[in-house]
Amino acid sequence: MKRILVVGAGGQIGTELVPHLQKNYGEDNVIAADLKDEAVQKISQYARCEKLDVLDFNAFGELMKKYDIDAIFNLVALLSATGEKNPELAWKINMGALLNSLTLAKEFNAAIFTPSSIGAFGVNTPHDNTPQDTVMRPDTIYGVCKVTGEMLSDYYHSRFGVDARSVRFPGIISNGALPGGGTTDYAVEVFYDIIKNGRYTCPIPENSYMDMLYMPDALNAVTQLMEADPSKLKHRNSFNITCMSFCPKELFAKIKERVPSAEFSYDVDPVKAAIADSWPNKMDDSCAREEWGWDPKWDIDAMVDDMLKAIAAKLK
Numbered sequence: 521m522k523r524i525l526v527v528g529a530g531g532q533i534g535t536e537l538v539p540h541l542q543k544n545y546g547e548d549n550v551i552a553a554d555l556k557d558e559a560v561q562k563i564s565q566y567a568r569c570e571k572l573d574v575l576d577f578n579a580f581g582e583l584m585k586k587y588d589i590d591a592i593f594n595l596v597a598l599l600s601a602t603g604e605k606n607p608e609l610a611w612k613i614n615m616g617a618l619l620n621s622l623t624l625a626k627e628f629n630a631a632i633f634t635p636s637s638i639g640a641f642g643v644n645t646p647h648d649n650t651p652q653d654t655v656m657r658p659d660t661i662y663g664v665c666k667v668t669g670e671m672l673s674d675y676y677h678s679r680f681g682v683d684a685r686s687v688r689f690p691g692i693i694s695n696g697a698l699p700g701g702g703t704t705d706y707a708v709e710v711f712y713d714i715i716k717n718g719r720y721t722c723p724i725p726e727n728s729y730m731d732m733l734y735m736p737d738a739l740n741a742v743t744q745l746m747e748a749d750p751s752k753l754k755h756r757n758s759f760n761i762t763c764m765s766f767c768p769k770e771l772f773a774k775i776k777e778r779v780p781s782a783e784f785s786y787d788v789d790p791v792k793a794a795i796a797d798s799w800p801n802k803m804d805d806s807c808a809r810e811e812w813g814w815d816p817k818w819d820i821d822a823m824v825d826d827m828l829k830a831i832a833a834k835l836k
Contacts, residue, residue: 528596530559602701690731695830748812
């Protein structure tokens with residue numbers, strides 16, 4: 521990768537991935553793009569950023585040509601809970617962004633990374649030690665888009681030779697940008713509410729386990745996979761990756777150990793609860809470890825310590 525374009529750069533992952541890529545590949549070699557003016561304005565403070573509607577194929581192509589792009593990081597998506605409110609729009613955005621990205625990757629001989637998700641699994645998937653290759657019958661439009669995206673990316677690789685790669689992200693915990701409508705958002709929101717107000721009301725049942733990943737590990741996973749020897753990749757789209765699995769009750773106990781005055785309650789959102797129950801409790805990520813050396817560094821205790829410190833500093 522020499523010239524990288526990050527589309528959907530204003531989201532939770534993109535706002536931290538852009539500086540991470542700049543550090544690894546040079547500031548001038550990373551171009552960010554987003555549809556929202558506020559995102560473009562914010563990112564422009566530390567990176568070259570263009571306003572782009574990724575559904576506009578011609579504008580997308582012109583940007584590829586303008587900057588001589590050889591790698592696309594497609595982060596455009598409506599997330600799980602948000603997508604359920606407008607499934608038609610979720611399909612249009614999620615699949616439209618991916619199809620345009622794949623088509624342009626083929627045209628410009630560019631590599632492409634598009635994150636998949638634990639949302640690609642469903643209620644019939646084994647929930648414990650969820651295999652790399654297993655039943656995938658999601659019952660959310662977000663999950664349907666992710667499964668379709670994995671298959672479409674594999675098709676573009678086998679049919680046209682596009683270097684498409686992906687990971688199935690679990691919930692991503694970050695002290696940077698706020699998440700935007702995902703089922704695992706509680707694991708970020710709780711830190712803000714506890715530090716600001718001393719209390720948090722959780723929309724997820726207390727014993728609902730889901731895989732989680734701290735942002736530094738997520739960023740390393742992206743670059744590590746994209747730099748991996750392609751001859752060793754048996755699975756391209758998409759690899760299970762995880763680092764920790766916990767339920768709200770366990771996370772809150774860890775926070776209370778450090779903030780004894782913290783108070784927690786539950787007001788369960790039935791839509792989010794149903795989504796959480798359909799997802800894995802814990803994925804088997806052995807294929808990622810074997811094929812490209814995936815080796816996460818953060819556990820729940822280190823993550824909680826770092827989040828409390830970072831959010832407290834942020835909210836001063």
